[in-house]
Amino acid sequence: MRTPQSHTARENPPSRSALEDRRMPVQAKLAAAWTSLMFFYIYVDYLGLYKPGFIDDILAGVVFKFDISQTFIVIGLMLVGIPSLMIWLSMTLPARANRTLNLVVASLYIPVSAFNVADESWLYFFGLGVVLEVLLLAFILRSAWTWPRRTASPATLAASLDSEPLRTPRQA
Numbered sequence: 240m241r242t243p244q245s246h247t248a249r250e251n252p253p254s255r256s257a258l259e260d261r262r263m264p265v266q267a268k269l270a271a272a273w274t275s276l277m278f279f280y281i282y283v284d285y286l287g288l289y290k291p292g293f294i295d296d297i298l299a300g301v302v303f304k305f306d307i308s309q310t311f312i313v314i315g316l317m318l319v320g321i322p323s324l325m326i327w328l329s330m331t332l333p334a335r336a337n338r339t340l341n342l343v344v345a346s347l348y349i350p351v352s353a354f355n356v357a358d359e360s361w362l363y364f365f366g367l368g369v370v371l372e373v374l375l376l377a378f379i380l381r382s383a384w385t386w387p388r389r390t391a392s393p394a395t396l397a398a399s400l401d402s403e404p405l406r407t408p409r410q411a
Contacts (some may be wrong), residue, residue, distance in 0.1 A: 265334075273325040276372055321348075338384075352376065
């Protein structure tokens with residue numbers, strides 16, 4: 240014998256294809272965005288090697304208008320190393336330091352990314368790379384800027400007070 244369904248169950252039947260949508264921690268969002276940025280950052284440089292004459296310029300000791308030197312390579316390593324470290328730092332730093340560092344570094348990397356289209360003849364390729372990198376940096380800035388604040392409920396405050404040891408007049 241069938242049991243009658245409630246009024247609500249008939250109007251809103253459960254969907255078998257509904258996906259669970261959990262809230263992702265801000266740290267994970269930031270680390271994922273920095274990881275994606277690194278892929279674009281590296282692949283734009285790598286695929287840029289296919290531009291006719293680029294390898295010849297490297298063999299002649301020049302990249303863009305810069306002479307290849309140890310200083311140039313160290314700066315290049317820093318430009319790739321900082322976003323690489325941001326992946327790890329976004330997952331490990333405390334919230335306040337994490338938020339501040341993400342806001343500062345992402346802000347500084349927008350002009351670094353935009354530099355890729357300076358005096359560039361392959362505007363579609365390098366322009367697309369810059370647009371995608373800047374979109375990821377904007378996502379990082381927005382995620383860090385809107386980092387949720389934790390507000391302590393009265394119950395949480397009372398519980399934390401209850402867990403503190405009582406001091407005797409001698410200990411004070």
